[in-house]
Amino acid sequence: MNTFNVPTKENVSPNNQAIFDNLNNALGFVPNLYATYAHSDTALENYLTFANAKTSLTAKEKEVVNLAVSQVNECLYCLSAHTAIGKMNGFTEDQILELRAGFSTTDSKFDALAKLAKNITENRGRTTPSILEDFFNAGYTKGNLIDVISLVGEKTISNYIHNTTQVPVDFPEAQPLTLQTI
16 A cells, blocks of 8 residues: 655655745644645645635634534544644634534534534535525625635545545644544
8 A cells, every 4th residue: 555655845846845934934843734735746835825815704713614524524634733723713622522513502603604514514515405594594694605615625625635645643633523522
C-alpha cells in the first residue's frame, strides 16, 4: 500500500514553500493536512483561497458547520483541528460535542445551522425541507444557505484528503462522539 508522507518545505514547489512560510508566520507551524495538499503544486493555494474567501457566516458559524460536517465524514484530523479552533472561538467542550452531533441546546440559531450542515452532508445536498425551513425561520437568508453549502463542500475536501491519506493528526485529538459525551 502506498503511504503518504507529510511533505516538508524542502520537498514542495517554490510556490508552496512561500505558502509554508506564510503559514509558519501566521500559525507558528504548517499543519500536516495543509502540507499534504502541497503534494500538488496548486491544491494548497487553491484550497486556502477557497477556505479564506469572504462569507456571510461569522467565525463561530463557520465552526458550527466545520464540526458537523467533519463528524458526518468521520475525519479525525478535522474534528481535532476544529475542536481546537472552536474553543478559540468561545465554544465549550460540551457545546462542541453537541455541534459535532448536529445540534445545539444553548443557541437556537446554531441549532438550526448544525442540523442543516449535518443534513446536507448526510444527504449529499438533498436537504430535508423541514430542516431548511427551520434554518430560514432561525433568521438565515438564501445567501447564508449558499455560503453554508459552499463551506460544506470546502470542509468535505479536507475531510476526504485526510480520510484517504491518514497523515498524522498534529492537534490535540478530539474525543470520540458517543451517547455518553453529549
